[in-house]
Amino acid sequence: MNKLHQLNTAIASRSIKIAMLAMGIAVGAAGSAAALPNPPITACGQTISTSGYYQVKGNLTASGTCITVAASNVTIDILNTASSDPCNNTTISGSKLSGSAGIHIEPKVKNTFIQGENSVITNFDYGIEDEGTNSSGDDINLSNNLTAGIALLGTGGSFSNFFSGALQHSSGGNCSLPPPQEFGVYLDGGSGSQIFNGITAGNDYGVFESGSTGSTVALMLSGSNIADGYQFNGGSKNYIYDDLAGTDSFIPLSGNDGFGINIISDTNDLITDNTAGGNTDYDINAAGDSTCTSNTYWFNFADMPSTPCINSK
Amino acid sequence: MIRGQQNKSVRWIAGAMLAMGIAFANASSAKAAPIIIPVTKCGTTISKAGFYQVTQNLSSTQAPGKDCIDISASNVILDILSNGESLCSGRLIKGDSTTKSPVGIHILSSAKNVFIQGQNSNIAGWETGIEDDGSYAIADDFNVTNNVNVGLLLKGVTGSSFSNFFSGILQDTSGADCFPVGIQGPQFYGVEFQNTTGSQIFNAISAGNGIYGVWSTGSSSNRISLVNSGPATGGVQAASFWFGCNSKPNPSASCSPHGKSNLVYDDTTTVLTSTGQFINGGGQFGFVFEKGETGYIVTDNAAANNFIDMYAIGDSTCTANSYFFNFAGFAVPSCINKQ
Numbered sequence: 267m268n269k270l271h272q273l274n275t276a277i278a279s280r281s282i283k284i285a286m287l288a289m290g291i292a293v294g295a296a297g298s299a300a301a302l303p304n305p306p307i308t309a310c311g312q313t314i315s316t317s318g319y320y321q322v323k324g325n326l327t328a329s330g331t332c333i334t335v336a337a338s339n340v341t342i343d344i345l346n347t348a349s350s351d352p353c354n355n356t357t358i359s360g361s362k363l364s365g366s367a368g369i370h371i372e373p374k375v376k377n378t379f380i381q382g383e384n385s386v387i388t389n390f391d392y393g394i395e396d397e398g399t400n401s402s403g404d405d406i407n408l409s410n411n412l413t414a415g416i417a418l419l420g421t422g423g424s425f426s427n428f429f430s431g432a433l434q435h436s437s438g439g440n441c442s443l444p445p446p447q448e449f450g451v452y453l454d455g456g457s458g459s460q461i462f463n464g465i466t467a468g469n470d471y472g473v474f475e476s477g478s479t480g481s482t483v484a485l486m487l488s489g490s491n492i493a494d495g496y497q498f499n500g501g502s503k504n505y506i507y508d509d510l511a512g513t514d515s516f517i518p519l520s521g522n523d524g525f526g527i528n529i530i531s532d533t534n535d536l537i538t539d540n541t542a543g544g545n546t547d548y549d550i551n552a553a554g555d556s557t558c559t560s561n562t563y564w565f566n567f568a569d570m571p572s573t574p575c576i577n578s579k
Numbered sequence: 580m581i582r583g584q585q586n587k588s589v590r591w592i593a594g595a596m597l598a599m600g601i602a603f604a605n606a607s608s609a610k611a612a613p614i615i616i617p618v619t620k621c622g623t624t625i626s627k628a629g630f631y632q633v634t635q636n637l638s639s640t641q642a643p644g645k646d647c648i649d650i651s652a653s654n655v656i657l658d659i660l661s662n663g664e665s666l667c668s669g670r671l672i673k674g675d676s677t678t679k680s681p682v683g684i685h686i687l688s689s690a691k692n693v694f695i696q697g698q699n700s701n702i703a704g705w706e707t708g709i710e711d712d713g714s715y716a717i718a719d720d721f722n723v724t725n726n727v728n729v730g731l732l733l734k735g736v737t738g739s740s741f742s743n744f745f746s747g748i749l750q751d752t753s754g755a756d757c758f759p760v761g762i763q764g765p766q767f768y769g770v771e772f773q774n775t776t777g778s779q780i781f782n783a784i785s786a787g788n789g790i791y792g793v794w795s796t797g798s799s800s801n802r803i804s805l806v807n808s809g810p811a812t813g814g815v816q817a818a819s820f821w822f823g824c825n826s827k828p829n830p831s832a833s834c835s836p837h838g839k840s841n842l843v844y845d846d847t848t849t850v851l852t853s854t855g856q857f858i859n860g861g862g863q864f865g866f867v868f869e870k871g872e873t874g875y876i877v878t879d880n881a882a883a884n885n886f887i888d889m890y891a892i893g894d895s896t897c898t899a900n901s902y903f904f905n906f907a908g909f910a911v912p913s914c915i916n917k918q
Binding site for chain 2: 319341343345377379381383400402404405424426427458460462463482484485505507508536538539559562564565
């Protein structure tokens with residue numbers, strides 16, 4: 267539950283980087299040709315079939331899927347042209363075609379790493395569709411995709427430090443027109459996945475789990491969603507901790523219009539150290555589990571839990 | 580600390596809820612409400628699955644020469660119940676600062692899927708604060724401070740995850756050490772990955788340790804992310820992050836085994852103190868990657884004001900590991916900062 271810390275950390279990190287850039291230090295040129303063995307990706311429609319480091323340069327536009335990862339041990343670095351307005355960051359944009367993805371990690375692919383550099387992936391069916399194993403993604407914005415900003419469908423995927431939802435201008439107002447994403451993050455059927463230190467806002471559902479096992483949802487902020495901040499439905503043995511659902515005083519999140527955290531039919535989850543307030547329905551809802559026996563709930567801070575045992579043991 | 584402000588908002592909410600008389604009602608019951616098993620003294624071994632709760636401060640004087648809590652069973656939840664205080668006054672599991680106090684909380688190799696909820700408690704004065712020899716453990720929201728050797732040790736494990744913790748010299752909001760007398764510091768190492776795979780630490784602070792803030796030796800395919808590691812006020816830390824098998828900073832020494840394929844991202848050598856002060860570097864080394872460490876992805880890290888901020892020993896072309904999108908004031912070689 268260290269929202270302050272995580273924000274301070276992020277702010278401090280960015281401040282350092284900005285200060286260093288302003289001082290003209292540190293951001294030196296590449297010193298090694300060997301470190302850039304692959305040509306940059308400058309257009310959509312690419313399938314990466316050889317392991318290595320790939321750099322995305324410039325704004326890309328796709329009519330279908332933009333980048334498909336078909337080999338293991340691939341690193342994708344989306345070189346961002348930083349802007350004071352996130353809407354003007356480097357953008358990979360689709361055409362809202364059903365089944366399309368900004369980046370699609372295929373099944374049997376292992377150890378993909380995506381460094382987003384705070385770029386934007388928008389207007390696909392899925393911003394990132396991960397069907398692989400042990401993928402990682404960091405520092406990226408998923409905005410106004412149709413079904414999900416991030417879909418974790420494989421095993422052991424880990425995504426952090428991201429925003430998924432309706433990205434806004436620094437001056438306010440959405441970057442893109444509605445409709446909102448259906449899910450900020452969609453965990454479906456996979457196992458051992460995790461998301462942490464991310465924000466979901468302006469989706470139908472911030473985080474939606476359906477049949478995932480042994481996954482971790484930690485240190486997330488989810489608010490201003492049309493339905494639930496988090497919904498867990500059909501999985502088991504998931505770890506849900508240090509999350510915030512609803513209002514937050516540090517970023518302009520309001521309550522979710524449904525439940526803050528909605529545990530529908532998961533079993534044997536551990537749910538602890540979460541904070542929820544300002545949501546339209548219960549802040550934490552244990553559907554049909556008035557005695558808190560289907561899952562283990564303790565040390566939560568919900569203004570309106572569906573049953574008191576959610577907050578304490 | 581350094582972590583002083585972290586939990587302020589939630590604690591405030593909790594306090595307000597208590598004041599309003601809501602929220603902390605007892606479980607309404609029942610048929611299968613998990614039984615809470617209190618842990619009230621050191622020298623306890625947890626050998627059955629279940630929900631265990633530390634309900635008071637514990638001391639090594641209750642079991643001299645032994646670990647405070649050993650966990651030998653799988654599927655154990657250990658909840659260290661907050662006393663409502665924070666920082667120096669928080670719940671305390673206290674050793675005597677010698678090797679006669681081996682480990683504060685010890686997850687034995689037989690124990691899988693242990694979950695520890697620290698509730699911002701302090702584990703101090705042990706040879707090792709928390710030692711994980713099991714696998715697939717998760718621990719969150721704790722302070723390992725002023726231990727003798729290591730704050731948090733992951734030893735030969737797979738798939739464990741530790742988050743939202745502080746390891747080093749805990750300080751109060753005036754910048755004074757919490758445990759200046761009786762419990763000595765600094766710890767040699769804030770966090771040590773030893774022959775560990777597929778594990779991670781994230782969203783943590785390691786500050787004021789004697790040798791390394793985070794040390795990875797013989798470990799592979801781990802994630803180190805969103806970790807701030809640097810000196811504490813008036814403290815030292817020879818290296819914030821050290822990847823390699825030398826237990827002390829000696830860049831020219833050879834050793835084995837080496838690690839590979841670790842993911843190091845979003846980390847900094849800046850820490851935010853309990854007094855609201857940013858301490859930006861100041862150690863001998865920020866990030867060090869020994870020769871022989873290979874296959875790493877090192878990205879989106881920031882380091883400044885150390886003698887060498889990022890140092891890839893013997894890797895003049897940055898080919899042993901993949902370095903990109905880093906922000907180091909002084910990097911050797913400079914290709915570490917490649918954009």
